Amino acid sequence: MSFAQLALSLIFVAIPLGLALYLKLGLEKDIIIATVRSIIQLLIVGYILTFVFESDSVIFIILMILLMIAAASQNVVKKGSGIPGITLIIIFTLVVVEAVTMGILLGFSIIPAEPEQIIPISGMVVGNCMVLSLLFLNKLKDELNYSEEVIELILSLGGEPKDAVSRSLKSSIRTSMIPTIEAQKTMGLVQLPGMMSGLIIGGADPFEAVMYQLLILFLILTTAAMASVMVGYLSYPKLFNKRLQYIGLTQSEQ
Amino acid sequence: MDILEFKNVSHNDILHNISGTLRESKITTFVGPSGAGKTTCLKMINGLLSADTGEVLFRGKNIFDYEITKLRKNISMAFQSSPMIDGTVYDNLNLPSDIHGETLDRKRAAGLLSLVDLDESFLDRRVRDISGGERSRVSLARTCVHEPEVLLLDEITSSLDYVLVREIERLVKRMQSEMDITVIWVTHDLEQAKRVSHDMWFLRDGELLEQGPAEFIEKSKNPEIQAFVKGEK
Numbered sequence: 001m002s003f004a005q006l007a008l009s010l011i012f013v014a015i016p017l018g019l020a021l022y023l024k025l026g027l028e029k030d031i032i033i034a035t036v037r038s039i040i041q042l043l044i045v046g047y048i049l050t051f052v053f054e055s056d057s058v059i060f061i062i063l064m065i066l067l068m069i070a071a072a073s074q075n076v077v078k079k080g081s082g083i084p085g086i087t088l089i090i091i092f093t094l095v096v097v098e099a100v101t102m103g104i105l106l107g108f109s110i111i112p113a114e115p116e117q118i119i120p121i122s123g124m125v126v127g128n129c130m131v132l133s134l135l136f137l138n139k140l141k142d143e144l145n146y147s148e149e150v151i152e153l154i155l156s157l158g159g160e161p162k163d164a165v166s167r168s169l170k171s172s173i174r175t176s177m178i179p180t181i182e183a184q185k186t187m188g189l190v191q192l193p194g195m196m197s198g199l200i201i202g203g204a205d206p207f208e209a210v211m212y213q214l215l216i217l218f219l220i221l222t223t224a225a226m227a228s229v230m231v232g233y234l235s236y237p238k239l240f241n242k243r244l245q246y247i248g249l250t251q252s253e254q
Numbered sequence: 255m256d257i258l259e260f261k262n263v264s265h266n267d268i269l270h271n272i273s274g275t276l277r278e279s280k281i282t283t284f285v286g287p288s289g290a291g292k293t294t295c296l297k298m299i300n301g302l303l304s305a306d307t308g309e310v311l312f313r314g315k316n317i318f319d320y321e322i323t324k325l326r327k328n329i330s331m332a333f334q335s336s337p338m339i340d341g342t343v344y345d346n347l348n349l350p351s352d353i354h355g356e357t358l359d360r361k362r363a364a365g366l367l368s369l370v371d372l373d374e375s376f377l378d379r380r381v382r383d384i385s386g387g388e389r390s391r392v393s394l395a396r397t398c399v400h401e402p403e404v405l406l407l408d409e410i411t412s413s414l415d416y417v418l419v420r421e422i423e424r425l426v427k428r429m430q431s432e433m434d435i436t437v438i439w440v441t442h443d444l445e446q447a448k449r450v451s452h453d454m455w456f457l458r459d460g461e462l463l464e465q466g467p468a469e470f471i472e473k474s475k476n477p478e479i480q481a482f483v484k485g486e487k
Contacts, residue, residue: 149333149335149337150337150338150339152302152333152337153331153333153337154349154353155302155326156300156302156326156330156331156333157326157327157330157331157349157350157353157396157400158322158323158324158325158326158327158350158353158354158400159323159353159354160323160353163353167339167340243301243304243318243322244301244322244323245301245302245303245304246302
């Protein structure tokens with residue numbers, strides 16, 4: 001694609017902008033900011049990726065992944081405020097999920113150890129982990145507020161914190177994983193997944209694109225399960241003190 | 255003989271230097287207006303809350319010197335809203351056993367239901383389908399699964415109509431005498447307290463104003479208590 005063609009694609013920004021202006025939706029400023037930001041951010045990423053791919057250095061690959069983890073963590077931590085120690089929990093979860101998935105992919109030579117493979121796949125793993133953690137924390141906080149009396153009841157009967165929150169945890173894990181599982185069920189029927197479409201547009205053999213897409217789907221399922229289970233099981237002990245009393249979420253978040 | 259003692263207990267801005275005793279095998283009511291700290295006192299006995307200063311003693315020993323999960327099995331609590339887990343009445347009666355890795359025998363569950371005048375057919379009813387009064391009874395039956403020495407009741411009749419209130423009072427009095435347990439009952443209803451109590455604690459704004467055999471409430475010289483008795487506060 002040439003720069004002239006890319007410039008023409010701004011027509012697709014002009015349409016919503018025109019609609020927003022005509023209908024007085026008050027979204028004009030946001031649309032312009034979003035467009036400018038996406039252009040700048042993606043151009044920077046493009047240059048960085050070119051540099052990293054050409055340098056072929058492990059250090060740059062690791063730095064790139066750490067950068068992704070830092071950005072994703074920052075996003076999730078906001079949603080998890082109210083749970084003591086959530087920053088470390090999120091960073092640890094993202095690092096472990098990335099290490100485990102990439103370990104399996106490279107260890108079994110499922111993908112070649114090339115930055116062109118590692119970085120985009122890591123981006124999908126970290127990004128999916130971020131979305132799942134956000135969904136999970138959102139649901140968990142609702143569940144905790146809703147179930148406070150049951151939590152205290154179970155503690156009052158001599159239950160441990162894990163007994164007291166197990167229902168809330170399981171329900172939150174289930175709820176956060178359902179969209180991933182449901183999306184997988186209709187994959188290819190309703191829409192062609194992004195990565196597969198990208199490969200096909202880029203000229204790859206459709207069957208090759210399907211195989212890659214399946215790999216990503218399975219990977220995303222693992223990251224969904226690992227992210228919600230890890231964030232959940234690492235978070236809940238922080239909601240109780242040593243005397244097995246329920247502290248709950250901090251006041252501002254209830 | 256005293257089974258529980260509060261020694262100079264303070265908690266946040268809710269309780270201020272509470273000292274008092276609770277007799278074994280008696281029904282003691284914690285009486286007083288809303289915000290007096292009654293429920294906070296109750297939760298301290300079960301160890302759900304801790305004192306900032308002072309201590310709560312069970313049989314002469316700080317409650318946190320016991321293994322807290324074992325103590326809580328022995329000091330059971332029924333909450334104001336009768337919280338239930340999703341499922342059947344049996345699932346809820348089995349909850350105290352389940353969290354300790356045991357299973358409640360269905361015959362025993364039926365026996366617990368009979369304690370609160372509910373028949374065996376209730377075991378398979380879903381809790382969402384039973385009435386408020388039945389929920390209170392199931393909640394009461396659930397507190398007896400571990401055969402506790404102390405029963406803590408937090409405003410368990412506050413959302414029930416008059417007939418059900420009297421019924422629950424009758425049940426608690428019967429359970430207390432049959433099982434010879436200590437009952438500590440939080441209520442803001444003075445008439446209820448007079449009907450069920452052996453002893454009373456009168457709390458107001460986090461302070462224990464007076465305690466003793468239930469009759470004191472009518473004879474108290476304390477102007478705050480006199481006003482409460484007259485229904486002024």
